[in-house]
Amino acid sequence: MTLVEQMNGILNPRSVAVIGASNNPEKMGYMCVQSMVESGFPGGVYPVNPNLTELFNLKVYPTLSAVPGEVDLAIITIPAQQTLPVIEECVAKGIKGAVMITSGFRELGTDVGMELQKQLRETANRGSMKIIGPNCLGMINPRARVNATFRPEYALTKIGGVSLAAQSGGMITAIILALDAQDIGISKAFSMGNRCNLDFDEIVAYLGEDEDTKVIALYIEGVDEPRRLLSVASEVTKRKPIIVLKGGRDQQLNPATLSHTGALAGKYEFYKAAFSQAGILVVESITELADVAGALALQPSAAGDRVAIFSIQAGPSIVMGDACHRLGLKLAQFAPATRQTLRRLGSPLVRLDNPVDIAGTGNDRAACREMMRVVLEDDGVDAISVITVADSPLNDAIADVAHHRKPITVCLFTPLGSAPLDKFAGIQVPAYPTPEQAVNGLAGLVRYGAIRRSKG
Amino acid sequence: MTLVEQMNGILNPRSVAVIGASNNPEKMGYMCVQSMVESGFPGGVYPVNPNLTELFNLKVYPTLSAVPGEVDLAIITIPAQQTLPVIEECVAKGIKGAVMITSGFRELGTDVGMELQKQLRETANRGSMKIIGPNCLGMINPRARVNATFRPEYALTKIGGVSLAAQSGGMITAIILALDAQDIGISKAFSMGNRCNLDFDEIVAYLGEDEDTKVIALYIEGVDEPRRLLSVASEVTKRKPIIVLKGGRDQQLNPATLSHTGALAGKYEFYKAAFSQAGILVVESITELADVAGALALQPSAAGDRVAIFSIQAGPSIVMGDACHRLGLKLAQFAPATRQTLRRLGSPLVRLDNPVDIAGTGNDRAACREMMRVVLEDDGVDAISVITVADSPLNDAIADVAHHRKPITVCLFTPLGSAPLDKFAGIQVPAYPTPEQAVNGLAGLVRYGAIRRSKG
Numbered sequence: 030m031t032l033v034e035q036m037n038g039i040l041n042p043r044s045v046a047v048i049g050a051s052n053n054p055e056k057m058g059y060m061c062v063q064s065m066v067e068s069g070f071p072g073g074v075y076p077v078n079p080n081l082t083e084l085f086n087l088k089v090y091p092t093l094s095a096v097p098g099e100v101d102l103a104i105i106t107i108p109a110q111q112t113l114p115v116i117e118e119c120v121a122k123g124i125k126g127a128v129m130i131t132s133g134f135r136e137l138g139t140d141v142g143m144e145l146q147k148q149l150r151e152t153a154n155r156g157s158m159k160i161i162g163p164n165c166l167g168m169i170n171p172r173a174r175v176n177a178t179f180r181p182e183y184a185l186t187k188i189g190g191v192s193l194a195a196q197s198g199g200m201i202t203a204i205i206l207a208l209d210a211q212d213i214g215i216s217k218a219f220s221m222g223n224r225c226n227l228d229f230d231e232i233v234a235y236l237g238e239d240e241d242t243k244v245i246a247l248y249i250e251g252v253d254e255p256r257r258l259l260s261v262a263s264e265v266t267k268r269k270p271i272i273v274l275k276g277g278r279d280q281q282l283n284p285a286t287l288s289h290t291g292a293l294a295g296k297y298e299f300y301k302a303a304f305s306q307a308g309i310l311v312v313e314s315i316t317e318l319a320d321v322a323g324a325l326a327l328q329p330s331a332a333g334d335r336v337a338i339f340s341i342q343a344g345p346s347i348v349m350g351d352a353c354h355r356l357g358l359k360l361a362q363f364a365p366a367t368r369q370t371l372r373r374l375g376s377p378l379v380r381l382d383n384p385v386d387i388a389g390t391g392n393d394r395a396a397c398r399e400m401m402r403v404v405l406e407d408d409g410v411d412a413i414s415v416i417t418v419a420d421s422p423l424n425d426a427i428a429d430v431a432h433h434r435k436p437i438t439v440c441l442f443t444p445l446g447s448a449p450l451d452k453f454a455g456i457q458v459p460a461y462p463t464p465e466q467a468v469n470g471l472a473g474l475v476r477y478g479a480i481r482r483s484k485g
Numbered sequence: 486m487t488l489v490e491q492m493n494g495i496l497n498p499r500s501v502a503v504i505g506a507s508n509n510p511e512k513m514g515y516m517c518v519q520s521m522v523e524s525g526f527p528g529g530v531y532p533v534n535p536n537l538t539e540l541f542n543l544k545v546y547p548t549l550s551a552v553p554g555e556v557d558l559a560i561i562t563i564p565a566q567q568t569l570p571v572i573e574e575c576v577a578k579g580i581k582g583a584v585m586i587t588s589g590f591r592e593l594g595t596d597v598g599m600e601l602q603k604q605l606r607e608t609a610n611r612g613s614m615k616i617i618g619p620n621c622l623g624m625i626n627p628r629a630r631v632n633a634t635f636r637p638e639y640a641l642t643k644i645g646g647v648s649l650a651a652q653s654g655g656m657i658t659a660i661i662l663a664l665d666a667q668d669i670g671i672s673k674a675f676s677m678g679n680r681c682n683l684d685f686d687e688i689v690a691y692l693g694e695d696e697d698t699k700v701i702a703l704y705i706e707g708v709d710e711p712r713r714l715l716s717v718a719s720e721v722t723k724r725k726p727i728i729v730l731k732g733g734r735d736q737q738l739n740p741a742t743l744s745h746t747g748a749l750a751g752k753y754e755f756y757k758a759a760f761s762q763a764g765i766l767v768v769e770s771i772t773e774l775a776d777v778a779g780a781l782a783l784q785p786s787a788a789g790d791r792v793a794i795f796s797i798q799a800g801p802s803i804v805m806g807d808a809c810h811r812l813g814l815k816l817a818q819f820a821p822a823t824r825q826t827l828r829r830l831g832s833p834l835v836r837l838d839n840p841v842d843i844a845g846t847g848n849d850r851a852a853c854r855e856m857m858r859v860v861l862e863d864d865g866v867d868a869i870s871v872i873t874v875a876d877s878p879l880n881d882a883i884a885d886v887a888h889h890r891k892p893i894t895v896c897l898f899t900p901l902g903s904a905p906l907d908k909f910a911g912i913q914v915p916a917y918p919t920p921e922q923a924v925n926g927l928a929g930l931v932r933y934g935a936i937r938r939s940k941g
Contacts, residue, residue: 132834185901197800199872202898207919209901250803276803278810313811314921315804316772344653347706347732348771354734355769378588392511416655442658445641445665463663465770 035159036235039126040170040217042101043072045177046093046124048115049106049131050076050084057106057130060179061167062087065104068176068184075100093118101125104167104177109133112163113148120156126227127153128177129162135223136164150226165222166198171215172241178220189214190243190326194232196221196276200248200315207319211461212454213326216241230257237265244325245271246318255300259307266308267484270325270477273309274318275300308480310473320466321473323459328436328470330478333411335361336471337404338384340416341391341423345440346384349414349464356472360384361410370403387423397426405433412474414467416440419447431456436474440467491615492691495582496626496673498557499528501633502549502580504571505562505587506532506540513586514562516635517623518543521560524632524640531556549574557581560623560633565589568619569604576612582683583609584633585618591679592620606682621678622654627671628697634676645670646699646782650688652677652732656704656771663775667917668910669782672697686713693721700781701727702774711756715763722764723940726781726933729765730774731756764936766929776915776922777929783913784892784926786934789867791817792927793860794840796872797847797879801896802840805870805920812928816840817866826859843879853882861889868930870923872896875903887912892930896923 376389832845
């Protein structure tokens with residue numbers, strides 16, 4: 030069985046056992062069963078606890094061995110000291126992988142914790158089983174309705190093209206929320222925890238092969254074998270983008286990362302240079318990660334760094350131009366023929382050079398469409414960003430040109446009291462609440478375009 | 486009449502005339518009447534148009550002179566060429582100020598436009614009348630239910646402590662939306678347009694005296710008399726913070742700012758240095774402006790730059806530490822007594838140095854409160870930021886310590902599918918969706934604290 034086959038089995042299980050199921054709503058073992066039940070998982074869910082008979086209308090089994098038929102995935106919430114025999118039982122049952130929520134291993138920084146994790150790894154490796162965790166939030170695959178976490182609300186995770194792996198359950202939450210705010214969905218998400226025998230390099234290799242994953246986003250504090258990850262990433266970034274947010278850059282903070290998931294954070298500048306060398310996009314904040322991931326999930330990468338700005342409002346277009354400048358993007362110079370067409374179609378009262386002030390024509394869908402089309406066809410333009418408001422005919426014009434080979438991002442101002450507009454998600458155009466964020470997205474498309482070209 | 490008295494009269498008018506009122510819903514003259522009616526303005530609203538008799542159930546007057554009684558504010562939407570006699574009529578009527586939405590003046594860059602604006606200014610000055618604009622979105626004062634703009638949805642603007650003045654109506658919109666997303670309200674907002682005879686220096690002087698204004702936020706592309714603004718700002722920043730977002734930093738963009746509101750943007754570094762010298766906080770994006778303004782509107786400034794982090798999740802606290810590092814804030818070193826108390830109250834399983842991992846104690850309100858209190862009382866700590874989730878007892882503990890003399894900001898993760906929590910607005914604690922934004926807010930409180938100390 031290849032890694033991809035094994036991971037596909039874990040992520041699309043026929044059935045799932047929850048070892049350490051509990052009837053106490055404050056316990057992980059309760060929440061994990063609830064998560065699988067409420068996610069609408071179509072396969073079998075088997076709670077395991079010798080002291081219970083029923084939970085969420087499901088039969089509870091005394092042991093894993095007592096569960097009938099095959100089980101592909103185990104979710105484990107029992108105390109650390111009891112995990113070793115359970116992993117042996119998992120191996121005997123032929124389980125492909127376990128999500129181990131339990132903590133109390135390497136992250137303790139004690140010899141006992143280190144030793145226990147080592148034994149766990151050896152046992153799992155002997156049985157060709159993969160352990161996600163221990164000391165983690167779990168894993169989700171919303172397409173398969175798998176919510177193997179102790180957070181039932183992940184049943185509501187939108188399905189999309191961004192896959193996540195994070196050395197922190199809290200960061201999985203933070204990134205999913207930031208993507209959700211922009212209507213961007215998830216393919217798979219992994220809380221990596223202590224990375225017992227499943228590390229970032231294998232996750233990246235798997236996600237590189239996963240067709241539903243358009244973009245890989247990682248939150249990394251430190252890795253034990255950076256070369257393995259960099260080598261895999263160098264290959265994968267030829268096909269799809271990888272974004273990294275590196276946590277723990279302040280030397281003073283490093284003890285925090287050690288006690289967190291057992292990895293001492295390395296020097297930021299070293300990581301940043303090595304990641305960039307491998308073709309990974311390094312971002313500086315959760316918001317930038319979500320902005321870039323959303324753009325790369327929906328739009329083609331750019332063939333160059335020359336940006337055209339269209340705006341229904343002049344001030345925000347100036348702020349957008351400033352953001353381009355700050356992120357190293359150039360404002361495109363239009364060809365004379367482009368300028369002529371803009372003058373013919375646009376309002377005589379406003380500026381029709383880049384940024385293009387579309388204010389006078391914003392109510393004329395056909396004119397807006399033609400103005401954007403002529404700019405998109407201009408050889409001096411690599412990408413465009415458009416500033417619009419929720420009720421404008423300009424939005425229909427954006428839909429008309431949305432499937433151009435050159436990328437588009439949008440800054441959408443939604444009036445006070447209005448519901449957010451879902452029009453742009455339908456046409457695969459990322460829409461952001463500020464001009465700066467729309468440029469973050471565009472910069473990601475420009476940066477990844479340069480990476481692909483550099484890799485031939 | 487002092488400037489403050491005059492501005493108070495304009496912002497809290499007894500009655501308002503809309504000159505150029507229209508029954509065509511696509512015209513500014515229609516939207517402006519709608520804005521005043523829907524805002525629930527308690528005083529008189531007098532539409533003026535010789536060809537209409539009724540609009541929104543209001544009597545329409547043929548001329549301003551025909552309006553009975555006193556009028557404090559005129560909203561003008563008639564074409565530019567007709568404005569001069571109307572301003573004379575306003576002066577004759579004793580109107581204190583006009584919001585002139587009309588465009589077609591200095592921003593055209595033509596001699597005719599320049600000359601018309603000059604005559605407007607001379608006429609208004611002779612009559613001791615102030616003109617907001619021309620070529621602007623208008624002005625709002627939500628406390629007085631005045632929405633003197635062509636955007637009726639500003640009736641929904643939340644009342645708060647941030648006052649805005651922007652050289653762009655679109656940026657007024659962008660900033661109000663960014664503040665609203667964080668539940669931060671507005672005191673006054675001015676779209677400055679071409680600044681006929683009311684410029685940033687006078688607005689800042691007025692807002693410096695306005696008790697409802699806790700923070701002044703400006704979007705500036707360029708000013709004609711920077712020294713006047715800097716001189717006023719130097720005084721006002723002794724009492725309340727001023728934040729500036731400077732638009733048009735890219736030299737290539739400057740033509741855009743000229744055609745926008747008639748100001749050629751100056752060199753960014755010059756502006757930035759001069760603003761900082763005057764005690765103004767310069768920010769780099771709309772989001773940062775809203776983050777900083779929200780914190781300054783609700784929390785005291787900090788006595789130093791040593792930050793303590795509390796978090797219910799380890800990963801995001803590491804990202805928060807990184808954000809502190811990037812913004813030049815220090816992670817506080819706790820005193821031995823503080824460490825002892827944290828060890829006594831906190832979970833033995835987690836890290837209790839800065840950042841403090843509160844995970845093990847997050848369900849114990851009293852323990853959380855005592856842990857935060859002992860840290861707030863530590864002489865080595867100037868400010869704290871707390872990462873929490875919507876349903877945690879930690880939030881009650883934050884409320885318990887919220888009125889400490891040291892500032893607090895919060896990063897609040899709201900689970901998917903949950904409504905945003907309004908608990909923090911009630912206790913005057915700014916709550917942000919990401920750790921980085923919570924640090925933006927804290928950094929604003931630290932920077933303004935340093936400014937106040939430098940001014941004695």
